[in-house]
Amino acid sequence: LVLILDYGSQYTHLITRRIRKLSVFSLCLSGTTSLESITRLNPRAVILSGGPHSVHTPDAPCFPDGFLGWAEANGVYVLGVCYGLQLLVQKLGGEVRVGEWQEYGRMEIEVVEGGDGEGRLYGGDAVGKEQTVWMSHGDEAARLPEGFRVVARSRQGTVAAIESPGRRLYGLQYHPEVTHSTLGMETLQHFLFNVCGLSPGWKMEDVLEQEINVIKDLVGPNDHVICALSGGVDSTVAATLVHKAIGDRLHCIFVDNGLLRYKERERVMSTFESDLHLPVTCVDASDRFLSKLKGVTDPERKRKIIGGEFIAIFDDFAVELEHKLGKKPAFLVQGTLYPDVIESCPPPGSGRTHSHTIKSHHNVGGLPKDMKLKLIEPLKLLFKDEVRELGSILNVPQAFLKRHPFPGPGLAVRVLGDVTQGNALEITRQADEIFVQAIKDAGIYDSIWQAFAVFLPVLTVGVQGDQRTHSYVVGLRAITSEDGMTADWYKFQSEFLDNVSRKICNNVRGVNRVVLDITSKPPATVEWE
Numbered sequence: 001l002v003l004i005l006d007y008g009s010q011y012t013h014l015i016t017r018r019i020r021k022l023s024v025f026s027l028c029l030s031g032t033t034s035l036e037s038i039t040r041l042n043p044r045a046v047i048l049s050g051g052p053h054s055v056h057t058p059d060a061p062c063f064p065d066g067f068l069g070w071a072e073a074n075g076v077y078v079l080g081v082c083y084g085l086q087l088l089v090q091k092l093g094g095e096v097r098v099g100e101w102q103e104y105g106r107m108e109i110e111v112v113e114g115g116d117g118e119g120r121l122y123g124g125d126a127v128g129k130e131q132t133v134w135m136s137h138g139d140e141a142a143r144l145p146e147g148f149r150v151v152a153r154s155r156q157g158t159v160a161a162i163e164s165p166g167r168r169l170y171g172l173q174y175h176p177e178v179t180h181s182t183l184g185m186e187t188l189q190h191f192l193f194n195v196c197g198l199s200p201g202w203k204m205e206d207v208l209e210q211e212i213n214v215i216k217d218l219v220g221p222n223d224h225v226i227c228a229l230s231g232g233v234d235s236t237v238a239a240t241l242v243h244k245a246i247g248d249r250l251h252c253i254f255v256d257n258g259l260l261r262y263k264e265r266e267r268v269m270s271t272f273e274s275d276l277h278l279p280v281t282c283v284d285a286s287d288r289f290l291s292k293l294k295g296v297t298d299p300e301r302k303r304k305i306i307g308g309e310f311i312a313i314f315d316d317f318a319v320e321l322e323h324k325l326g327k328k329p330a331f332l333v334q335g336t337l338y339p340d341v342i343e344s345c346p347p348p349g350s351g352r353t354h355s356h357t358i359k360s361h362h363n364v365g366g367l368p369k370d371m372k373l374k375l376i377e378p379l380k381l382l383f384k385d386e387v388r389e390l391g392s393i394l395n396v397p398q399a400f401l402k403r404h405p406f407p408g409p410g411l412a413v414r415v416l417g418d419v420t421q422g423n424a425l426e427i428t429r430q431a432d433e434i435f436v437q438a439i440k441d442a443g444i445y446d447s448i449w450q451a452f453a454v455f456l457p458v459l460t461v462g463v464q465g466d467q468r469t470h471s472y473v474v475g476l477r478a479i480t481s482e483d484g485m486t487a488d489w490y491k492f493q494s495e496f497l498d499n500v501s502r503k504i505c506n507n508v509r510g511v512n513r514v515v516l517d518i519t520s521k522p523p524a525t526v527e528w529e
């Protein structure tokens with residue numbers, strides 16, 4: 001295990017992911033985690049992340065007292081990255097000062113010759129003598145603690161890498177986890193395998209087996225488990241895994257809220273039933289949702305109504321199950337992912353908000369408070385790409401695993417204003433299907449994070465078949481993104497757009513104009529409401 005202690009850098013998750021990509025299991029905890037918790041995890045190496053602080057500020061976060069002594073006594077390797085390096089330097093009696101050069105962005109560094117010969121951190125210069133790295137810091141190491149040597153310097157002469165191999169302490173002033181650091185991955189690989197002596201061995205197959213055993217231990221032989229399937233990758237993979245562990249004591253519900261895409265209910269139900277053999281109850285609640293949404297135009301009110309309705313339906317489902325089984329379901333499966341777990345406990349003073357709270361509107365309404373179900377979250381240590389890999393092993397069809405994300409409130413956030421106005425939902429479904437199918441046909445679906453049509457409740461004048469028309473506008477949105485938090489709009493070829501626009505106007509009744517959304521996030525959000 002490699003443990004990452006998080007001091008608030010925006011890149012901390014990346015370190016964790018990069019290490020897992022090298023088939024070594026890594027976990028990320030707050031930078032002020034107690035020594036007791038660290039000891040319990042028994043890591044082979046600990047990486048101290050970067051962060052926005054200066055070690056000189058009074059409340060600068062730091063590893064717990066006794067940490068370095070414990071690491072040395074137990075043969076644990078420590079690598080400080082950026083702020084992490086500065087923490088090491090300062091705590092061990094060196095000097096960190098505000099740098100002469102504020103170094104942000106790409107920077108050339110060079111391995112320093114000499115000293116006692118071999119710089120272990122780069123295996124001499126085996127990783128590469130010169131490299132471009134990504135710096136992002138104001139402070140710098142001015143004087144190293146005793147026993148340390150400089151292993152690399154930037155062109156401006158600042159310390160870029162240090163080590164004290166006898167005490168297994170290492171530091172990088174730059175961010176090796178960022179792709180702009182040209183030999184970053186090689187450096188991490190060298191550190192893990194050649195310096196720390198770890199070997200690659202962490203496999204998704206083992207994760208699957210472990211999780212299945214955990215669930216088998218947790219859920220008693222007469223216990224029942226429920227799960228709300230959204231049609232998305234996370235809940236589907238979580239349910240499939242739990243089903244493998246406990247079979248048909250899992251009971252899933254899929255709700256058609258009348259806000260789904262073209263043929264979506266049929267498509268996802270066929271995957272659940274025919275491909276994955278999941279026990280699913282499909283509830284058609286379109287009328288229930290749409291009658292509650294009639295006339296509602298405020299986006300937040302729309303979301304709240306949808307969330308509330310989901311809770312009510314889920315409650316009904318649990319009561320029905322209790323009658324049928326003669327006992328209450330005891331557990332609930334949720335497809336929570338690792339980024340949500342990390343983000344829900346940000347390091348102190350990191351300035352990072354609890355994105356759990358930011359995203360709570362993203363979950364399908366939460367759960368009834370009095371259900372008292374125990375949670376099963378089999379994906380809570382995994383990143384999205386790892387969940388896809390796990391899904392593959394569980395035979396979830398590739399086309400399903402690669403589907404673009406779809407928001408819980410569905411088309412309600414893509415039909416602007418009242419979702420029940422005219423045939424807005426039908427127009428959106430048809431335009432969306434044409435657009436997304438064209439993207440698939442062009443072979444660019446996998447290069448796009450999300451693509452969809454939105455309904456604009458605006459009537460414009462047009463001319464179709466020599467007739468004057470007064471019809472609606474459809475907007476097209478396609479974005480590229482790493483995680484949905486920031487996004488850029490996708491640059492289509494104009495011929496592609498021309499074809500899609502013609503096809504929509506010719507085939508979707510009630511539309512005579514198509515526009516393209518060319519806004520990144522920020523300032524816009526991905527969805528229009």
Ligand code: XMP
Pocket residue numbers: 303361362363364405406407408409450484485521524525526527528
């Ligand atoms: P925004 O519009 O906030 O979207 O920039 C970022 C990502 O989140 C998805 N999204 C949602 N997902 N329930 C969800 O499950 C929601 O209420 C919701 N709102 C936005 C959006 O599709 C994009 O991937």
